[in-house]
Amino acid sequence: NAGVTQTPKFRVLKTGQSMTLLCAQDMNHEYMYWYRQDPGMGLRLIHYSVGEGTTAKGEVPDGYNVSRLKKQNFLLGLESAAPSQTSVYFCASSSSNQPQHFGDGTRLSIL
């Protein structure tokens, strides 16, 4: 059972570079979410999607963009990476009021 798969698992970027993080789920979930985790701050919601073709801003959306062209995929983009975006990124998915399932995370360092 794959569940929620995030790629890549690790990445180092230079300031100003761009990249896309991919999240794929095989549970046919309607809802998908991107969080970032920073020490002492728990997880904070960046963007989320309530269905294919729809996205919305979360708590900390600045500097990120997302797309949900297919129901199973949710992409997180950094157009111009900044050191403040160094973090561990988690993707999650769920169906209606059921608990969210999380991927194993992407560790991103911006130099």
Added chain:
Amino acid sequence: AQSVTQLDSQVPVFEEAPVELRCNYSSSVSVYLFWYVQYPNQGLQLLLKYLSGSTLVKGINGFEAEFNKSQTSFHLRKPSVHISDTAEYFCAVSDLVDSSYKLIFGSGTRLLVRP
């Protein structure tokens, strides 16, 4: 706006001792409540959830939590911890009114079980 407070950033405890990890939330509407566990270099795994019904919720690995609406708390308990319970624990709340089912997380409590 909703918020979740986990007052203890770290809780050290000896093996086989009981433990309670505290969680308080603030919300003006009804909520769903969750506890997740995160082992080193892994994602979050659901421990237990409160959606409705009995206020005492049992989860995996011998953990349980009690929903107290009057005190807006959802404390996590285990009567006897093991070394393998060493991990970070997150309390989270979801607003029933918001149809996006977004989660608001607390800052986490690191449980350190010592032999």
